[in-house]
Amino acid sequence: MxxxxxxxxxxxxxxxxxxxxxxxxxxxxxxxxxxxxxxxxxxxxxxxxxxxxxxxxxxxxxxxxxxxxxxxxxxxxxxxxxxxxxxxxxxxxxxxxxxxxxxxxxxxxxxxxxxxxxxxxxxxxxxxxxxxxxxxxxxxxxxxxxxxxxxxxxxxxxxxFPVISHIDVNSPALLCPISTNKEMMVGCWCFTSGPISLSAKIDRKGYCNGEAIPIYAEIENCSSRLIVPKAAIYQTQTCLTNGKTKTFKQEVASVRGNHIASGTTDTWNGKTLKIPPVSASILNCSILRVEYCLAIMVQIPGAKKLRVELPLVIGTIPYNGFGSRSSSMSSQFSMDLSWLTLALPEQPEAPPNYAAVVSEEEFEQHTPSYSQSEELVRELGSPVFAYIQEFKFQPPPLYSEIDPYPVHSEDPPLRVEFSIGHLNA
Missing domain, CATH: 2.60.40.640 (Immunoglobulin-like)
Structure with a gap:
């Protein structure tokens, strides 16, 4: 039927x-x-x-x-x-x-x-x-x-149907940088080979799926062993009920560094680790918590790992790039104009040399004497260089010049033309 x-x-x-x-x-x-x-x-x-x-x-x-x-x-x-x-x-x-x-x-x-x-x-x-x-x-x-x-x-x-509890990574608590450091002596008793030190830092605590975490770290190997650094993101699930707790921890992403020989130091200047698609942090449930951390560790042959952990919060509202929302507009404006001081030259660019476009005889003929230069300074009331500085950002004009003192020879007079385009200040 x-x-x-x-x-x-x-x-x-x-x-x-x-x-x-x-x-x-x-x-x-x-x-x-x-x-x-x-x-x-x-x-x-x-x-x-x-x-x-x-x-x-x-x-x-x-x-x-x-x-x-x-x-x-x-x-x-x-x-x-x-x-x-x-x-x-x-x-x-x-x-x-x-x-x-x-x-x-x-x-x-x-x-x-x-x-x-x-x-x-x-x-x-x-x-x-x-x-x-x-x-x-x-x-x-x-x-x-x-x-x-x-x-x-x-x-x-x-x-x-899915439900999501939004976590804004732009909140001040999640924008603060986090750093830590740790040192460990390799060996035992009188057979120690030297310390290994590790310091690590990240720019902020909150990130979202798909973002890459820049890691800043310095690993100094003063031991006699070859070590290998590694960074990994771990997810920790914590269940609580009837006064009992159950924890499950798993690695979700990792990246390795280069081998560090004895007596050398390796520096991570923004080494990136991308966050894979994972669940957002769960921090508001009384029986279930989902938390994340960034672990930087050093693998040492024949010894326990040197390890530090930096807490992470995986949010849902991505970083907007403007820092804390409570930052003032004036500080933001001064930051945006900081490039201007780098763009302005401290010394004006030297003008083109007149001797490069005329003959040596003509250059000496039209060069003023030392007394004429002093007279010009007295008339202007200040050195000529001060007036050049005043107009150092103005482009030179277009001009065309005919040699007023041609050399008398059988050859026709030489016509020299110059055309200099306007330059951006």
Whole structure:
């Protein structure tokens, strides 16, 4: 027998990358039936919760259906292992329902074909926890459509939607530079070979997916061993419930440096490490936290790694490039004009030499004597060089000159023309 319900599905009106607190989630429940159908009601339920679960040992295993990676609507409650749940959203809405006054039999008859039932609900005000799926903890938001029919088990369909809690990396707390340093002596007892020191710094604490982190570091190797530096981004998932804590840490990106020989120093002047597509930091959930750090470490043969960690926050609103929003306009204006002092020359450029375009005899004939130069200074009241400085940024004019003192010979007079284009000041 061909089933009467061909399709039962949920479609959202907007295909968004993430909904925020206070926004409206709307869509339609699609129902396609191959023959006339009797139903009692059709409704939707919107839910959202954070879940954590893990096993404490061999004696309390958790079956795969209770894994935190599984959507919450597929995870019934269980006493196996450790688990906890925190609800953020619960909203129900009846889209179509049979009433006693309108239909004595208590059901609605739908003709064959496709039917749409619109729904809409508003998310709670304030920031919600970002959707996440981890090893021992998860945050899911979903809509369930329920079709109720007489003498038949209820038919359900689920559709998940993403929620995001925005983190602005332009906040002052995330724009501060972070630095640290550490030193370790290699060897033991009287067989020490020397210290290895590491200092590292990043420009700010907050970054977004796809950004490259410039790393500034200095590694000094005073030991007798060949060492290798490395930088890596680590994600730490922390689950808390019933006074117990479970931590899972994994590396999400890394970059290696060059080998550093004994007695040498290596400097990272902005070595970049790109952030891969990862979940944003979760800092506002009481049972699940997702945190990041940048670890710079030195691998030492035959010894423990020298390691420092700088905290990171992966946000959702990218860096705008203007620093802290509380910075004054005057300081920003002075920064933008700082290039002007570098563009102005301290000394004016020397004018072209007249001797380069005329003969030596003509140059000596028209060069004024020392007494004439002193007389010109007395008339101007200041050295001629002062007047040259006053017009040092003005371009020379266009001119054409004919030699007024041609050399008498059989050859025709030489015509010399100069054309100097205007130069940008």
């Amino acid at each position: 061909v089933p009467k319900v061909k399709t039962l599905g949920i479609v959202f009106d907007e295909d968004k990358g993430g909904y925020c607190g206070g926004e409206t989630v709307s869509g339609h429940v699609l129902l396609d039936v191959s023959a006339p159908l009797r139903m009692r009601a059709i409704s939707v339920v919107a839910r959202g919760c954070a879940r954590v679960s893990w096993s404490e040992g061999p004696g309390s295993p958790i079956s795969p259906i209770h894994s935190a990676r599984t959507p919450a609507w597929q995870c019934p409650s269980s006493s196996h292992g450790v688990g906890g749940e925190l609800q953020y959203l619960h909203a129900a809405q009846t889209l179509r329902e049979a009433t006693g006054s309108g239909n004595q039999e208590g059901f609605i008859s739908l003709p064959a074909g496709k039917h749409e039932f619109p729904f809409s609900f508003q998310l709670p005000q304030g920031p919600l926890v970002t959707s996440f799926s981890g090893k021992n903890g998860s945050v899911h938001y979903w809509v369930t459509a329920v079709l109720q029919r007489p003498s038949t088990q209820d038919q359900c369909v689920h559709r998940e």
